[in-house]
Amino acid sequence: MEATKGSKPLVAVQGLTFFRDSRAIFQDLSLSVAQGSVTAIMGGSGTGKTTLLSLIGGRLAPAQGTVEVAGELVPTLSRKALFALRRRMGMLFQSSALLTDLDVFENVAFPIREHTRLPEPIIRNLVLMKLELVGLRGARTLYPAELSGGMARRVALARALALDPLMVMYDEPFTGLDPISMAVIVKLIRELNDALGMTSIVVTHDVAEACSIADYIYLLGDGRVIAEGTPADMRKTTAPEVRQFMAGLPDGPVAFHYPAPEYVSDLTVGATV
Amino acid sequence: MRIVGIVSGLGRRVIAGVTRLGRAALFLGRLAPGLGIALMRFRLVIQQIYMTGVLTLVIVLVSGAFVGMILALQGYNTLVRYDAQSSLGLLVALSLTRELGPVLTALLFAGRAGSALTAEIGLMKATEQLDGMEMMAVDPLPRVVAPRFWAGWIAVPLLAMIFSAVGIIGAYIVAVGDLGLDGGVFWSQMQSGVSVRDDVLGGLIKSVVFGFVVSWIAVFEGYDAKPTSEGVSRATTRTVVSSSLAILGLDFIMTAFMLRGL
Ligand SMILES: Nc1ncnc2c1ncn2[C@@H]1O[C@H](COP(=O)(O)OP(=O)(O)OP(=O)(O)O)[C@@H](O)[C@H]1O
Ligand SMILES: [Mg+2]
Secondary structure, three states, X not given: OHHHHHOOEEEEEEEEEEEEOOEEEEEEEXXXXXXXXXXXXXXXXXXXXXXXXXXXXXXXXXXXXXXXXXXXXXXXXXXXXXXXXXOOEEEEOOOOOOOOOOOHHHHHHHXXXXXXXXXXXXXXXXXXXXXXXXXXXXXXXXXXXXXXXXXXXXXXXXXHOOOOOOEEEEEOOOOOXXXXXXXXXXXXXXXXXHHOOOEEEEEOOOHHHHHHHOOEEEEEEOOEEXXXXXXXXXXXXXXXXXXXXXXXXXXXXXXXXXXXXXXXXXXXXXXXX | OHHHHHHHHHHHHHHHHHXXXXXXXXXXXXXXXXXXXXXXOHHHHHHHHHXXXXXXXXXXXHHHHHHHHHHHHHHHHHHHHXXXXXXXXXXXXXXXXXXXXXXXXXXXXXXXXXXXXXXXXXHHHHOXXXXXXXXXXXXXXXXXXXXXXXXXXXXXXXXXXXXXXXXXXXXXXXXXXXXXXXXXHHHHHHHHHOOHHHHHHHHHHHHHHHHHHHHHHHHHHHHHOOOOHHHHHHHHHHHHHHHHHHHHHHHHHHHHHHHHXX
């Protein structure tokens, strides 16, 4: 993807610092997402991937640093300007976040109805087109409670695409999908990105999927970017923490355990009391 | 030492209560612009009135009928000692329109629809539905919260009128069918004794106030709930407890003003 390298980034994060309570989730994090690319953001559980998407979407404000999307500084925007920007961003939540009192059709129609005054037949066609993309045109009358996790994810994807956004952020789009749906979604993300000229940010810890789909990968850890590069760069790299993540090794520089007292002494405390 | 503990515990509770009231007031301030926006999309409000109506109508009808019948029996029992049983219709109508209709309807509404409202909004928060809306550039306050608030506010006075009407019918059935009173006397005493301005309007004002307060508490507790299943269930309980106390407290204040003047 040499072509995307030169173009201006759609998302630029500079020197980002963010705290939860007093714990720093990010410390001086910088990254950028090129227009038209698929960028994967990877990292272990709890490294702040979802938090990063919330910062980009303006749901959280950074303590320091800048977040720029389509040339606008997200944390400084008024609520109105932020909402205008969000209309051009789609977001697929880790939990799907479908509206439980509306059926599949109405869920996908929701953003269209809220933001446009289109006549009903056009809304119907738009919704059916989006549902066809994710293979769920036949499921339009089901309610979210009647969908499997994977189906709900696909409905949420159709909804995220409803307003033909500039950019879509996918939070863990692959977890809990069977191999077929997974392959479908992988292909879909890539095709939508290229056919509709969108930009995609895919948060995942699936190394194989990230490598197959992304133009560029950022690996997060310890509140910063610990490695970045094209999938080929990432596979070739010799940095031990990257190798550990890419190969999925339990032992290495990145600890699997949350910091804790020494194991044996922790267990024997109970015996002596 | 113990006294200090009790006093400081009491103080903490008072401060917590006042803080909560302040948060609820701030929330109402944030909701206010949404209330105007929601009125322009009245279809959403109608939808919510329908939903809360379905939840509460049956229980209001049944309770109203029973309360009316009980009032007839108890009232007759007292009035007959003074040979004043012809005033039974008046007694029942005044009790219902001025007091029992508004108060009991609001209490029933808080327990049935108010708690459901809190749970619904709290669950929408817990399952990221409200966050999802925000990311779709839809503000949940005018879209989700305001229509439900309006619906509760409008539904309570309507339900209170239904409660009183059904109660009067229930009392009539008992009075005429069981106690052997004359139906014409029952109605005519009521008609001449009940004042639209003082009694009916007074009751209506009460139920409008109750509707406002119960809906406010219900949506605030839901929106303010911790986004977990435990948080939502606590919020639901708080809605019922706070609304009930607020209804009874406000009823006392309003009754005092209405009966004794300003
Ligand atoms: N609402 C919150 N309040 C306090 N801390 C939070 C909150 N949400 C997340 N955190 C903390 O922020 C850190 C990053 O969370 P985040 O959800 O961004 O991780 P993640 O990388 O998306 O993980 P996963 O892959 O498991 O989804 C975690 O350590 C978490 O404990
Ligand atoms: Mg996450």
